[in-house]
Structure formats: structure tokens, C-alpha cells
Amino acid sequence: MNTVLKPEASLRPMQAADLDAVSRIEPTIFPYPWTRGNFNDSLNSGHSCWVYECEGELLGYAVMMLVLDEAHLLNISIAAPWQGKGYGRTLLAHMMDTGRQHGALNMFLEVRPSNQAALSLYESMGFNEMAIRRGYYPAPDGREDAVLMGAAL
Template sequence: MNAVLKPRVAFRPMQKDDLDTIVAIEQVIFPYPWTRGNFMDSLNAGHSCWVMQQDETIVGYAIVMMVLDEAHLLNISVAQAMQGRGLGRLLLEHVMQIGRQYGGLNMFLEVRPSNTSALRLYESMGFNEMAIRRNYYQAKHGREDAVLMGAAL
């Protein structure tokens, strides 16, 4: 028998004390990272902010904004050293479940077309392309479009 074990992780609400670690992860994995202020604004606004831990170490985080029956995934990230292990899928499953618990019927997100690993993950989780947002993201040479995706919860 050839069984694949899921990584053992725990989820908990994000705290202000987590922001130093989160911002450090963000700065490594993104060319245009969120700032500490962006994360603080999300916490203060009451968005659904989560961290994923493995052995007490933060290995990922996600922020979901609920608007009526829609969940908008604002940020989902896994620490660079932990990528490629299925943690992004576990984190996405978690926040989709949270969206359902808050009464969400659909989840929406934007993703860079150049982020092919994220696109593959989202498609495998039932997200479909809905539109292109032109010049949405800052890029090294001007702006980059965003793919707007959505999935039923």
C-alpha cells in the first residue's frame, strides 16, 4: 500500500503578534509584498485572518473578506521553504470552509497570470476564470493583469 500522509498543521486566527513573522514571509515570496499596515488594516477591519502552523511555526496565512454571501480571498501565502508540500491546498481548503461557515456561497480571488502554480491549485480546487482585470498588479516593467477567479463554496 502506498499512502501519502497529509502534513500535520493547525489553523488559528491571526494575531498582531504574528505580523513580524508574516511580513518576513511576505517579503521573501512576493516582489511587491503586502506591508505590515496592510495586514493590520485587515485585522482591524475584522476580516477573517488565519495562520497555518506546523510545530508552532507559522508556515502560511490567509485573509478572507466577507461581503454578504461572498468570500473574497485577499491573500494566501505559504513560506517559500514550505512550498510544494500540499500546504497551500490545506490552507485554501480551510479558508473555503470558513467562507461556508460565514454563509458564503462563492469565493473570489485575483491571481497573476504569471503565477502558474497558484493557477493550477485554484483550478484543481474548482475555481474558474471569470474575467481579466487589466493592469491590476504592479510589475517590474509597468503593470500585470490579474485573472479574476471564482468558485462555489
């Protein structure tokens, strides 16, 4: 029997050379995407920035700010063709582990209440709703609230 091995996806720190690929994905999955400059600023600020790739193709990326004993997940994204396949869960678990390894006791994030897939993922990974941030996100009809979520690491 001939077995074809499935290529393995891997995580690695984001580099400036990744910004073009990240910037191509971001507007395809978000109506109000981060800019290349936002990602560049995160890299320059020393945020924990990661890419998830398979055979040179970018599947997703994440950006986390670490301050004292807290981790704030600023962006976590999986390219549209790869969504719903468990990559987001793996990337989130990696970011939680990274936060823990850097001494964070808790992780926080904001998510649109309209993003049911993300809310379900976060809840399944131990995040709980902590508060609502009114008018946090831009939206076609003005502003959309954010659900502030947190999890103990």
C-alpha cells in the same frame, strides 16, 4: 520498531502578535508584498485572517473578506520552504470552509497569470476564470493583469 511522529501543522486565527512573522515571510515570496500595515488593517477591519503553523513556525497565512454572501480571498501565502508540500491546498480548503460557514455562496480571488502554480491549485479546487483585470498588479515593466477567478462554495 520505533516510530517518530511527524509534528502536525495547525490553523488558528491570526493575531497582532503574528504580524512580525507574517511580515518577514511576505517579501520573500512576493515581488510586491503586502506591508505589515496591510495585515494590521485587515485584522482591524474584521477580515477572516488565519495562520498555519507547525511547532511555533509559521508555514503560511491567509486573509479573506466576507461581504454578504461572498468571500473574497485577498491573500493566501505559504513560506517558500513549505511550498509544494500540500499546505497551500489545505489552507485554501480551510478558507473555503470558513467562507461557507459564514454564509458565503461564492469565493473570488485575483491571481497573476504568471503564477502558474497558484493557477493550477485554484483550478484543481474548483475555481474558474471569470474575467481579466487589466493592469491590476505592479510589475517591473509597468503593470500586470490579474485573472479574476471564482468558485461556488
